[in-house]
Structure formats: structure tokens, C-alpha cells
Amino acid sequence: MFNPKKIVASVAALGCAFAAFSTGAAVQAEPVSNSYSIVGSDTLEDVVNAIVNGTAITGATVRVTQNGATLGSFDATGTPYVITKPGGVRFSRPNGSGEGFNALSSSMYEGATAANNFFTSATYQGVGAVNATGNSSMPAGLKNVNVFGQVDIARSSSGDPKTTSRTGTEADATIVRVPFARDAIALAFTPSLATAVCNAGQDGDAGTPCVPYLTEAQLLSLYETTSATPSITIGVTQVTAKGIVPQSGSGTRKDFLIKIGSSSASGTESAALTAAVTAGRVAVGQEHDATNAAMTGDAVMPMSASRWIAMQNGASFDKSGTAVIGSVYTATTLGASPVSGTAPALSPSTTYYADGTWGRNVYLFVERARIDNTFTAGGAIVAGAKYDENLAALLAPANNKLSNSETTGASKVGKVKLLFGFLAPSSTSLAYYAPAYTGSK
Amino acid sequence: MKKNILRAGVVVAAAAMLIGNLAPAQAAYQSNGSFGALHLYDGSYALTSSGTWAGQVVGSASATASDTVLACPSTSTGAFTFLSTSANTGTPASWNAKAPLTFSSGTKNILQPDLSPASQVNGNADGVKTNGGTYNLGVACTSNSGVTLQAAFFRTITVTAGTGAWTAAATAVESTGTSLPTPTWSVTTVSAHDGREAGSVWVGDVLTASKAQPAVFPADYTTTFQWKRNGNPIASQTAATYTVVDADGYAKISVDVVYTAEGTSVTKTSSQTPMVLGGSAVLGGTVTMSAGVSGISNGFLELSIPANAAASFGASTIENNYSVTRGTLGNVQINDTRWITTDGWDLQADVATFVSGANQIAKSNLGLVPNVVVASTKATGVTAAAGTVAGTATYPTAIASAAKNADLGETGVTVLNANLTLRAPRATVAGTYTSTVTLTLATK
Structure with missing residues (x-):
């Protein structure tokens, strides 16, 4: 017994x-x-x-x-x-x-x-x-x-x-x-990838700091890549990048994959994604931890905007590391930053959070x-x-x-x-x- | 004598230090023993004085804003919301229930504490709900890991047994002001005088009042100043500083602080300064006289006088076919305590015409012969004047004088009196004639 x-x-x-x-x-x-x-x-x-x-x-x-x-x-x-x-x-x-x-x-x-x-x-x-x-x-x-x-x-x-x-x-x-x-899913980039994306023309902020953004199509391509050296096509530029997904069971993983089209609405992940994860072309890392082992080189991971704000404001234990916050481009977000202001008074971007797909x-x-x-x-x-x-x-x-x-x-x-x-x-x-x-x- | 003034000054300074060191711990500025007024706001931040057991209620130091902080004393190291009987409020270990609070970052301030009785998670809040009764509900500032109470802001509430619904008694300022600090004064601008002694106050000095308030003090109090000369308010002198003027010479100055909260005012008065030195003081006063004159066929005399300066007349007699009335002015005391300058003084008297209806007796008919009351006089160098003779008197006339630099004796007191003789002219119509003697004291 x-x-x-x-x-x-x-x-x-x-x-x-x-x-x-x-x-x-x-x-x-x-x-x-x-x-x-x-x-x-x-x-x-x-x-x-x-x-x-x-x-x-x-x-x-x-x-x-x-x-x-x-x-x-x-x-x-x-x-x-x-x-x-x-x-x-x-x-x-x-x-x-x-x-x-x-x-x-x-x-x-x-x-x-x-x-x-x-x-x-x-x-x-x-x-x-x-x-x-x-x-x-x-x-x-x-x-x-x-x-x-x-x-x-x-x-x-x-x-x-x-x-x-x-x-x-x-x-x-x-x-x-x-x-x-209400939260929003944003993207966390390693500094080198953030710079590369911005330099390739996808910068949601005309000034500084750089706010790199990716489209849903670019994310789908990255997370279902069949290439051993994954990259993102931005205009005529190929930007080397590696996608990271949160651990299995994560709500953010499920949401993120549905939103980019790598998962059915019921949560069944696509075969292409599964194959990419299995082959290591897409890494797995603890969600909201931009210091996880996979976040090196040119990598990007989904990041809750709220967690990012809390970490930057000192409300949460800071696991943002050197990462740069970026956004997903839609007709409403237009690639603008999901956050506004500066720490320790960083606050949500009401525009980004209102997005029907990436706000949640x-x-x-x-x-x-x-x-x-x-x-x-x-x-x-x-x-x-x-x-x-x-x-x-x-x-x-x-x-x-x-x-x-x-x-x-x-x-x-x-x-x-x-x-x-x-x-x-x-x-x-x-x-x-x-x-x-x-x-x- | 000079040492006496010096000693007085030292005593005042010591008293001021004691007040300044008073710890604010548990000072009660509200009639229920609360450190300050605690106002209650509901979940919509509307002022309230009642609630349900689990309803939202937060505290504020202001009756008009829900977000005015409660300022704990700097000695506080922790804070709690608490629910306690009145008897146990000062004993954290005996509270019925409590919940920990956190100071606003970098301060000892408590912002919008959650005072809902149901939020008092430690202890036995349910017992209060079950039994009902009267309790204190509020915020306690503590030290020693919550063991020692530094200050407590609370309202007295009545809890309905069973439902736990509660009603708070109104806030009420502690009207006797027992815990309010006593103000102090200090000389902040020292005017130059030869031979000036430490601790003395001179005409031309600037005095500054200190409310002697603890650093942490209920925010709802307003304070005003009033300077006083010999205990009487000086018109328009309500600022924190006061410049000693000529009229203050040989008087004593003090300052009141009037504390006002919730419509209740409490006045706290500082000690008096030593007697102000310097200035050209002229002191004056009057004595009222009223004498009856009898008819030539053997009449009488009568007198009414103020109690503190009694002139008295005997009965009139007929002398050489004049109505003659004799009396005494009554003791007049001069107190000269100018120990340092010993300027000396002159006292003179003027007399008004005696009047009875339309009839008059010229003041030249009053004879006034001053004398020094030796038994009561300590000052030396005092000389009574010769005075006047009824019928040929002229006024004003000297009464007495004190020589400059004369020893003022043990107390500086001189007591004077005068013999009065009213000889009415023969044609005077019988009646009651009144007059006044005006005494004028001037420094030499």
C-alpha cells in the first residue's frame, strides 16, 4: 500500500x-x-x-x-x-x-x-x-x-x-x-541575431534600441526547417538563426506553435516541427529563460512580454540575460515593440497586447x-x-x-x-x- | 542677581532638550489612543466607516485622499495590520489577529493597508467574528521582530457577533493634547549690547519658535503660532519668528503653538523668556477716586476705589469754614528688577478736576503728600517727593524717584503711599465729587 x-x-x-x-x-x-x-x-x-x-x-x-x-x-x-x-x-x-x-x-x-x-x-x-x-x-x-x-x-x-x-x-x-x-507573446533574440535581423531591414523601431521583428511565415519556416544550418530569409538576405521551443507541457509552447502554424488548433504539433526538434535543428529550452543553454549564437525564442517586463522591472528574477526583446509582425503590430518605456517602468504596449493573434x-x-x-x-x-x-x-x-x-x-x-x-x-x-x-x- | 537670570536661561534650555528627545513611541494623538487619525476607504476608495467582515477596506492618514501614507516612526523595523481589544493594543503578543505589512520601498511608510478583518490571517480573527464586541483595527509599527510596539494607528470598531459586520467610531483628536509637544523658543539673531550675558534676551533680538514636533507626527494636524508679551497675545505676531521690540522692554515673551485637527484646537505654550532687557519702558496706571463733600453745615467724606489700589478718605470736617477731607492714596507698588542697568525711575501724579454734576473743584484743592512704606520697600535710593498743599497744589507733581545705579535690594520692590487732603472752596455746592489720580512711572 x-x-x-x-x-x-x-x-x-x-x-x-x-x-x-x-x-x-x-x-x-x-x-x-x-x-x-x-x-x-x-x-x-x-x-x-x-x-x-x-x-x-x-x-x-x-x-x-x-x-x-x-x-x-x-x-x-x-x-x-x-x-x-x-x-x-x-x-x-x-x-x-x-x-x-x-x-x-x-x-x-x-x-x-x-x-x-x-x-x-x-x-x-x-x-x-x-x-x-x-x-x-x-x-x-x-x-x-x-x-x-x-x-x-x-x-x-x-x-x-x-x-x-x-x-x-x-x-x-x-x-x-x-x-x-492579458499577456502577449513576443520574441527574445540573442544580441547577434537581433543585430542581424535589424540590419537586414526588419527593425520595428526607427531609433535605438533596435527592435527586431519576424513575420509568422518566417517563424514557421525557421521552426519547420529541414536545413542543417537553419536561416531566415529577409528580403534578399539569409540570416542564420536557430529556433528554440519551450519545454513540452508549456502553455507558451503550445500557443506559439499554433500561432505560427506548426501545430493544429488542438495542439498536435506538425511532423515537420517534430522532425526538426528531434534532429536538433530546433532546440528545446526552458520557457522565459533567455539564459537557457540553447540561447547562444544566433537564436530566437518565444518570450512572454509580461515576463520580460517583470524581469526588466525587477519584479521577477531576471532571466533575460543579454537577450533583446523583439516582436512578431502582423497587420496590427507592424513589428513595433511589445513593450514601452524603460526599466524599471517598462510597461505593456497596448497595441501589441491587443493583437488578436499575439496578444493572449x-x-x-x-x-x-x-x-x-x-x-x-x-x-x-x-x-x-x-x-x-x-x-x-x-x-x-x-x-x-x-x-x-x-x-x-x-x-x-x-x-x-x-x-x-x-x-x-x-x-x-x-x-x-x-x-x-x-x-x- | 545677574546669576539668577543666567540660571533661569540655563533651565529653559535644558527643558527644551528634554522635549526634543521625547520619543514618539505610542504617543496618543487621538482620544482612543491612536498615534494619528486613521481614515477608512472602501473598495472604490470612497470614505467609509463601516464594512462587512470580508469587504475591501484600506487605511489612509487623510480624510480626503485614500493614498496618504501612514508614517511609522523611524525606529520601526516592521509593520502589521492588527485587530485587538483596546486593553491589548499595546501588546502585540496579545492581539486577536494580525497580518504582516511591508513598508513602501525605501521608507517607513505604509500605503493603503488592507484592513479587511478577514485579511488578518494570523491569530484568531474568526473568534472576533463569532463573539463580536469592540476592538481596535489598524496598523501597528513595530520593532524587535514585531514584539515591541512603536506606534499604532487605529480605529475603534464595533463588530456584530456572527456576521462580523463592523462600524467604526469617528476619529477624535485627543482634546487635552497630553501627547502634543511643548514648543520652545531660542534667540536666533543676537543684537549687540555691552556686557550682554549669555541667556539674556534684549530688545532687537530675533526669537524663533520650535514646535518641538517629533519627526513623525500625525499628518492631519495644522499648526499656528502666537507670540505673547507677559502672557497676552501680541497683535499680528503669528509667524515662527518674532523680533523683540521696544515695547517688550522689561516684559517676558512666550510663544503658543495651536495644534488643530478635525476641528479641535489644542494650545501648547512655551516657557517665558527672561525679562527682556533694554528699551525705553514707560509704565503707567490710574487710580480712581471718589470723595463725598458735606455741606458747610458739617457734612462727610466718602471714597470708592479699585480693590488693588485703594484710595481712602476720612470724613470731612469743617476747618476754618472750609470743608476739609483727608485720606490716603493706598499702597502703590513699584517693582524694579533691572538688576543690570539699574536705571532708576521717576513716579509722578496728575489729578483731574473733581466733578459733581455741573459743579467742579479745581485740582489745586487736593493736597498730596507722598511717603515711602518702609516696611515693604526693599529698594534703596528711593526718595519720596515733598508733594503738594491743598489750595495751592499744581499738577502733575512728583511722587517719588529712585536714583540711577542704586541697589535694588533683594526684590526691587518699592511701596509708596500718599496722604490726601481735599480742601473744598467755601462756595462749593455740597455733593459727591469724583476725580482720578494718574500715576506715571518713567525710567530715568
Whole structure:
């Protein structure tokens, strides 16, 4: 019989030993949540951390708590595992929007299929770079962990991270999507590539600094290249470049590939992309980390504009390295910079964020029956039986809680989001999804 | 004697230092003990005084702006929002509930603290909600890792048991001003005088008032100044500085600071300066006389006088077929404490015509013979004048004088009196005749 408490105790003791005798990277245990736990997207982790852990970035202390209890938000990357609740099980760390959605699904599953309660991350962190081998080196004890009740909210930079969209009336539409903010996907260039692109004529800023931009067609060509020495055609110039995609499970990866046409709307990545990744013509690197190992030479990677702003403003740990922010050219962005101003007062470009393709709303996913007291899942549950007024209040945009978007006033959560590079979502409408499971690995 | 003035000056300076060093810790500028006024704003940043248990409410030092910071004392190392009984407000360990706050970057200021009772995540806020009652809700500035309270801004709220809905009592300035600082003065421009002693104040000096306010002080107070001469306001002198004028010679100057907040004013008065030196002081005063004159057929005399300078007359008698009334002016005290300059003085008297309706007695008919009341007089060098003789008197006339450079004795006090003789002309109609004696004291 699986005994989660026993494993927790033994590893905690190991942690103590390391702390006592090691001066290197200590085995760290994150505190558990005092109420609800939040996992998932890397894109949203810093802003959600700030909101739930408390921040004074606006000048006022802003901290979202609920009914006298603090929340816990867990990063997408860090140690290989997390424990989210007091006395909770240790499970592999959900890395990104898709895995957050999976973990939420498994956490809320109450049916007879045991594997649906299992969660296994596709990455095994803390033991080396994330790579295509995923969790193959993960110890058996971290695989297929029953995470029932361990995850309450999933952060997602993708509107449909596991392609399970439903209408609100379908019986299995048991997950609801709550708009959180609006972000945009920009591009991060290595300095040499930025200079080459600008010099070739694709500079979105007449002055300095240079704002390199690429078109969607140029990106598609780069990410599905069959050449061993990939390049971008700009006018008559061939600019050597290498594309980087975020790790599997990343909401930004999924969004980016759909937007450039390398993935179907349902998230099935193209054979050409897969072949390019497998052959190493396209590299894989941790999302939003412009210091990842692949970001050398002439390389470009998708970059959340909000993360870039937060890093430049000092709101987030700065993983921008020497990279240069650039944009994707569309009829509305015209290649202009996705950000305006200068750090530490860098702010979103409302024009770029408004772009129908490259601007994107970001979301929180939560079990529908917990915040909707009329939902019955087609008769499977009694209306209101699972309703949690505290969780509902936590996600109501009218409250100064997780979904707030008011940007006037230092005490407002929306103001914190703005300083982390997020604008208000373009819509506050809810949407509905069926769960998705990682199954038995 | 000179040493006395010097000593007084030293005492004043020491008092000013003590006030300046007063720590603002826990000073209560509000009647409920709060360090300053705390105004509450709802989720729309509208001023409010009530709320639900979990509703949005933030605090501000201003009644008109939601984003005026609460300034913690510089000694603060941490801050919390808190919910506590009144008795335990000063004891962080005994608060009902609290939540940590962060100062605005680079300051000790708290901006828009989240005062929603439900946001007080540490402690037992639920107990407050369940039991209801009266509590203090606000912001505490602390040190020693939250153990020691440096200052607390709070409102007294009444919580409804069960729902947790609450109503805040109005802010109210602590009207006795117990914690308000006492202002001080200092000589900031020193006028040149021969033999000037340290600590003395001279005509021509510039005095500057200090409110002695702590660096951290409730932002809603306004302050005004009023300079005073011998405790009486000097017209139009309401600036922070005051130039000592000739009229201040031999008087004492002080300054009031009037603290006003929320319509309540509290006045705090500085100590007085030592007596101002220099200047050409002329001191004056009047004594009212009222004497009855009887008819030639044996009448009487009567007198009414101010209580503090009593002139008294005996009954009139008929002497040589004149109505003659004798009396005394009453003691007049001159206090000359010009220890350093010992200028000396002259006292003279003028007398107005005695009047009874349309009838008059010329002032030449009042005889006035001054004398020094030796038992009460400490000054030396004082000489009473010869005075006047009824019937041939002329006024003004000298009463007494003190010689320049004479020793002023232990107290500088001279007490004078005068014998009065009113001899009415024979044709005088019987009646009550009134007059005044005007005494004028002038420095030599």
C-alpha cells in the first residue's frame, strides 16, 4: 500500500541532513499552502507568487488571502516535486499550463478509474537540464502519485491547454476557466541575431534600441526547417538563426506553435516541427529563460512580454540575460515593440497586447462545481454540494482577489499585475472544459 | 542677581532638550489612543466607516485622499495590520489577529493597508467574528521582530457577533493634547549690547519658535503660532519668528503653538523668556477716586476705589469754614528688577478736576503728600517727593524717584503711599465729587 506520509517523513529527514552538512545546493522544501494550492504555468508563476505571498511593488502591501487563510502558489520549475497541502503527498512538480491542468484534473477526479487520480510530470527537474527524455530518469516513487485534493487552481497561459474545450451545458464540462489577465507573446533574440535581423531591414523601431521583428511565415519556416544550418530569409538576405521551443507541457509552447502554424488548433504539433526538434535543428529550452543553454549564437525564442517586463522591472528574477526583446509582425503590430518605456517602468504596449493573434488572455482553471452552485455535471453531482463560497469569492473579478484587474490604486491586485506586465483580460467571460489526465506512466 | 537670570536661561534650555528627545513611541494623538487619525476607504476608495467582515477596506492618514501614507516612526523595523481589544493594543503578543505589512520601498511608510478583518490571517480573527464586541483595527509599527510596539494607528470598531459586520467610531483628536509637544523658543539673531550675558534676551533680538514636533507626527494636524508679551497675545505676531521690540522692554515673551485637527484646537505654550532687557519702558496706571463733600453745615467724606489700589478718605470736617477731607492714596507698588542697568525711575501724579454734576473743584484743592512704606520697600535710593498743599497744589507733581545705579535690594520692590487732603472752596455746592489720580512711572 502506498504510504505518502512515510515517504514525506523520510525525505524531510534527508533534507535536514543536507541542510546541516552541505554548503552547496540544499534540498529545499517549499512551505505548504494554508488553504488553496495553485500550480501550472511558468508564465504566471511570478505574478501569482507576488499576489499570494504579498508584495509591495505598488507601494502598498498587496496580498490575496481568503477567509483568514493564506494561499500557496508553486513554481513550474524548482525541485523535482512539491507538497502542496499540510500532510499532503509528494508529487512531481507540474511544469507549465498543460501539466497544471492535468494536475487539477487528477486532483478533482472522484470516479473509479484509479489512474485518473495519478499525476506524473513529463519533466524531472533538479537533476539536470530538461530534455527530450522527459521523466524517464524519474524515480518510480514520484510516478503515478495519487494527487486527489492536492490542487485547487491551475495557472495557464494557454486558453485550452489540453484541448478539452466544452460548451457549458455538456456533462463533462467540469472545469471552468476564469480570465486572469492579458499577456502577449513576443520574441527574445540573442544580441547577434537581433543585430542581424535589424540590419537586414526588419527593425520595428526607427531609433535605438533596435527592435527586431519576424513575420509568422518566417517563424514557421525557421521552426519547420529541414536545413542543417537553419536561416531566415529577409528580403534578399539569409540570416542564420536557430529556433528554440519551450519545454513540452508549456502553455507558451503550445500557443506559439499554433500561432505560427506548426501545430493544429488542438495542439498536435506538425511532423515537420517534430522532425526538426528531434534532429536538433530546433532546440528545446526552458520557457522565459533567455539564459537557457540553447540561447547562444544566433537564436530566437518565444518570450512572454509580461515576463520580460517583470524581469526588466525587477519584479521577477531576471532571466533575460543579454537577450533583446523583439516582436512578431502582423497587420496590427507592424513589428513595433511589445513593450514601452524603460526599466524599471517598462510597461505593456497596448497595441501589441491587443493583437488578436499575439496578444493572449491568460487564465486560472478551477473545478466548476466548487464555484458554481447550480452545476450538476449532467446529474452526476447535487447542485451546490461541492460549492465553496470562499473559492468562488477568490475568483470573482469584483473582489480584490486573484481575478481583479483594477489598475488604479496601489492596493489593487490589478495594479500588481500591471507592474508584472499584464493588462486586463479582453474578456471576463467564463469558459468550460473537460478534465485531462496523465494516466499511468 | 545677574546669576539668577543666567540660571533661569540655563533651565529653559535644558527643558527644551528634554522635549526634543521625547520619543514618539505610542504617543496618543487621538482620544482612543491612536498615534494619528486613521481614515477608512472602501473598495472604490470612497470614505467609509463601516464594512462587512470580508469587504475591501484600506487605511489612509487623510480624510480626503485614500493614498496618504501612514508614517511609522523611524525606529520601526516592521509593520502589521492588527485587530485587538483596546486593553491589548499595546501588546502585540496579545492581539486577536494580525497580518504582516511591508513598508513602501525605501521608507517607513505604509500605503493603503488592507484592513479587511478577514485579511488578518494570523491569530484568531474568526473568534472576533463569532463573539463580536469592540476592538481596535489598524496598523501597528513595530520593532524587535514585531514584539515591541512603536506606534499604532487605529480605529475603534464595533463588530456584530456572527456576521462580523463592523462600524467604526469617528476619529477624535485627543482634546487635552497630553501627547502634543511643548514648543520652545531660542534667540536666533543676537543684537549687540555691552556686557550682554549669555541667556539674556534684549530688545532687537530675533526669537524663533520650535514646535518641538517629533519627526513623525500625525499628518492631519495644522499648526499656528502666537507670540505673547507677559502672557497676552501680541497683535499680528503669528509667524515662527518674532523680533523683540521696544515695547517688550522689561516684559517676558512666550510663544503658543495651536495644534488643530478635525476641528479641535489644542494650545501648547512655551516657557517665558527672561525679562527682556533694554528699551525705553514707560509704565503707567490710574487710580480712581471718589470723595463725598458735606455741606458747610458739617457734612462727610466718602471714597470708592479699585480693590488693588485703594484710595481712602476720612470724613470731612469743617476747618476754618472750609470743608476739609483727608485720606490716603493706598499702597502703590513699584517693582524694579533691572538688576543690570539699574536705571532708576521717576513716579509722578496728575489729578483731574473733581466733578459733581455741573459743579467742579479745581485740582489745586487736593493736597498730596507722598511717603515711602518702609516696611515693604526693599529698594534703596528711593526718595519720596515733598508733594503738594491743598489750595495751592499744581499738577502733575512728583511722587517719588529712585536714583540711577542704586541697589535694588533683594526684590526691587518699592511701596509708596500718599496722604490726601481735599480742601473744598467755601462756595462749593455740597455733593459727591469724583476725580482720578494718574500715576506715571518713567525710567530715568
